[in-house]
Amino acid sequence: MNGLPLESLRVVDLSHAWAAPHCTRLLADYGAEVIKVEYPRRLCILRGARRDEGLYDRQPAWGQVNRNKLSVTIDLGRPADRDALRDLIRLADVVVMNSRPGSLDRHGFGPADLERLKPDLVILSMPAFGTTGPWSSFAGYGAIFEAMSGIQSLTAYDTESKPARIKEIDTLNGVVGACAVMTALVHRAETGRGQHIDLSQLEAATHATAGEHMLEMVMNGRHTLPLGNRHPHFAPQGCYRCAGEDRWIAITVRSDEEWRRLAAALGQPGWAADPRFTSAAERRRHHDEIDRLIEAWTSTRDHREAMHTLQDAGVAAGAVLDLEEIARDRHLDERRYFTEPQAAPGTRYMGMPIRLAGSVPPVVTPGPRLGEHNTRVRSGLLGRPDNEIPVIGPDDIGLAYDPE
C-alpha cells in the first residue's frame, strides 16, 4: 500500500473564494499539507455572511472547499506576522494566490518577492484576467468569466432564451490550477527549479470548456450552440419527462444502431425502418415528433427504471438525479464514494475525483476553524514564542460581506 502522492509537499494558500481554494483542496486531498492563510478582518466569502456564534466555522461550503487544510491567521499590517509568513514560505514548496495582481506585492509577497525568497518555489497566481494586459487589474468571479469568455452564450434552451450558467467555472478553473501546479512540480523534480505560473481565469475557462467552439468561430465564422438539450450531430437527444414531480431522463442516440436499439426497447421496432428516421439527419428533421414519441413512453415510467431498461438494451440513457438521490446512489455506494470524517462523525463528505489504485483510502477532515492551527504552525513549525500566537477576539472578525 502506497501513501498519498503529495504527502511530502507543503503548500501555502493565500487564496480566497472558490476556484483557487478548490485547486489547493485537490492538493490537500492527495496528501499535501496545505496551510490556509486567513485575515480575520476580512474572512473568505465561503465563511458566510453572518458572524454570530462562530457560524463562520460551520459553513458547509467552507467545510468542503477547504477540507484537509490547516488554518493560520496573519495580519500583513504587523511586522511580526510578515516575518512569520516569510519564514513559512521558506519552508513551503508551493504558494497559491488569487488576489488582484499587485495587491500582495504591496506587502512584499508578490510573485517576484517570493521567487527571491525561495528560488525553487512553485508560485501559482490565478487572478481573474491574468497578471498582464489591459484588464489585469479588473475583478472577476465565475459568473464574469463565463459571460465574457463567450462560454455562457453556448448554453440556453434556445437562441431566444436567456443563457444559463453551467456547472461550474470555478471548479474547472480550480482543477486547471492543480494541473498547473503539478506540471511545475514535475519540472522541479527533474531540474530542481521552481517557477511562477500566470493563470488567467478567463483563459483557463475558455481553454477548458470551449476550445473547439472558438476554433469553429475561427474556421467557419459561426458557432453551432446553443441547442438546448439537443446535440449538434447525434439525434435524437433530449431530456424527457418521467413519472413523478420534476423527474427526467437524458437520452442520446449516437448511431443508427442505437436508434434500432431504442426503437426495440420502446416496443416500436417499426421505427427502425421508417423512412423519416433512417439517418441522424432525417431524425433531426423530425426531432419534435420523435421527442413526443419518446416522452409518451418515459412519462409513465420511473426515471431510474427507464434508465435501467434502456441501458439493458444498450441505449445511452441517464436518469437526472437530484441531490438526495445522489446521496444514496447505489453505484456511488458500491464504489465507497462518500466518506465519513473521523473529525465529524455522523456527517458525510464527498469522495475523491480520481482513484489511485493501491493508495491509502481517503481521509477527509472538514475545513478548519479560523486560526485552528495557529499554535501548531507558529510555535511548532516556526518556533515562535507563545506571545506571538494571535488571539482572535470577536471584535477582530470581519466578513467579506460587510459593506464599506
Added chain:
Amino acid sequence: MTSAALSQIKVIDLSHHIAGPYCTKLMAGFGAEVIKVEPPSTGDALRRVGPFHKDIESVETSIPFQWFNTGKKSVTLNLKSPRGADLLKRLVRDADVLVENFAPRVMPGLGLDYETLSRVNPRLVMTSISGFGQSGPYRDYEADEMQVEALSGMMQVTGDPQRPPLKAGPAVVQYSGGLHAYSGTLMALLQRRVTGRGRHVDVSLMDCGLENIEIVLSNFLQVGRTPKRGPGPMLPWGLYRCRDGYAAVLAMPQRHWRRAGEIFDDPRLFEDRFAHVLDRMKHRHEYDQMLEPCVRARSRKEIFEEGQARRLAFGYLASPAEALESPQHAARGFFAEIDHPVVGRHRQCGAPFRMAATPWRAARAPLLGEHNDAVYGTALGLGAAEIQGLRGEGVI
C-alpha cells in the same frame, strides 16, 4: 534552450473523443512526447464528428479533432489483432504513461489490462477514464456527455425551475475528466520517483461531475439544503438585460456594492436597509424590480467599464466572436497561430496557463498514421518491408 516541463515524459495515447484526448493534448503542449494510437483507416471516432473545416467532411477536417489533438504524433494500430496487441506492448515497454478512455471491459478484453501492462513495464502509469469508473453497477453503462451530466446532478441544478433540466452547451464533464486525469497522472509520476513503480489511475467522469457541484452537494449532505434549478441565492449576481444585450452585474466584492450607486440611477437600491446581502436576498423580487430598469438603461460596455473603474466585478455576455477579439486576449497573445497541411493556417487557444520558465508548444494535430514510419521504423526498429507487411495485413 529551455526544455519543456514534461519533456522527459513519453505517453502512449489510446484515447478517443474528448476526455482522454484533452488530457493528452495538455501533456503534448507542455512537452511530453505523445503517440496517439488510432484504428487503421478510420482513426479516432472524433475524426468523423463535425463541424468540419469549411463543411468539408474528411478524417483531417474535423474541428473538434483539430483542437483536442494538437502536438501529438499519430500511428495506426489494430489492437484487436494479436500482432497489434503485441506491438502495443512493445510501445509500452519504454513509455511512462498510457492513457485510455475505452469502456472498462475493452482493455481487459484485448488482453491489455493494467496487470498485464505493468508486467511489461512496472514503471508505467496507466490512466483509465470512463463514464462511471472501473467498478460498480453503472460500470458498463453507455454514456455520452449528457448522461453523465444527468447522473452526477449537474443537470438537475442547471436551467430554469419551470423548465426541464438543461445540459451544458460545452462538454464540461469530459473536459473536467481530462483535467483530473492530467493532474492525477502527474501525481502518480511524482510518486513513481519515490516508489519506483507506476500505478493505475481510475478516473470516473461521474465523480468529476460531482466535483462540479461540490458546494450544492455539500450543502445537501451537511444541512439537507435542496436548491431549485436556476440562479444561486446571492443578489445581485448574474445577467441582466441591458440596452444592447446582457450585462453581468455582481455585487462583488460585496463591500464595494454601494459604489454602484454612481452607475445605477435609483437611490433606493443603495439604502441602508439593502446594505447587506442578506437583506437584499430577503427582498429579492423587489430588489430585482428596482435594479432591472437601471441596468436596461445602460450599455454592456458602460456597465463593464464603469463598474470595473469602481473595482466592482461587472462584465457582459460576449458572443464567441466578440470573445475571440477581446483586447485582453490580444494583449496576452492567448491565441496561437498553427499551420496545418489540410486546413491551413489558423488560430487556436494557446496555453491554458503561462509558465515563466517552461514553454507551451503550439503545434498542429497529426494526420492519420502520419508517424507510422518514424515510430515503427525508427523507435521500434522495424524494417521497411515489415512495416509494409503490417500495412498489408491491416495491423497498422
